Amino acid sequence: MKNIAVFASGTGSNFIAIYEAIVNQYLEANIVLLVSDRPKSSVVKKAIKLHIPTFIFNPSDFSDKASYEIDILNILKERDVDLIVLAGYMRLIGNTLLNGYQRKIINIHPSLLPQYKGLDAIGQAMNDNAKMTGITVHYVDKGMDTGDIIAQESFVIEANESRETIEAKAHNIEHQLYPKVIKKILEDL
Ligand code: GRF
16 A cells, blocks of 8 residues: 655645545555645645644744755655655745655646646636646656646636636546546556
8 A cells, every 4th residue: 555645735625636536445545644834724624634644834934945845754754655746735846855755746737737837827828818728747846847747638718718617627627637647656656
């Protein structure tokens, strides 16, 4: 059985999708840790409710990225984490974790990368009047949304479609695609 750690800063709908994929025995894995840089986020509340162990930190309590990533790395190793899954984690990963988990950190992003990197990818697609966008799962490197692409799925944006429905489409795809990709990666580890 493989161990995964989910890193998240926000709502945690992908965290829940992964959790449910495990409960439903689609994914053979344990979420052994939820790492968050936002103590008050919904994802932290969800993890606590589900009795999933958390490592919650406030970046401003640390002098730099390396110092909090050393603490994170120690706990990941202590818990035998095989794969780091970023799910709305709003920080760049630094060398400490990249070196400790080479090609074992993945992220999901709501665009067809390399299009619309960075913040508010759906807003970027809307401003661009894009007729299509999608979801990308990729390996994490030191850039923002620049790592090697593992899987992508596209969807249509209708004329004058609301942000709400575009986001709902994006999330629906994410919640299927991420567990599927994680399953494949864990099988190959
Ligand atoms: C997702 O849209 C994901 O693509 C992006 O951050 C969002 C996280 O959503 N990286 P949630 O917190 O999992 O609901």
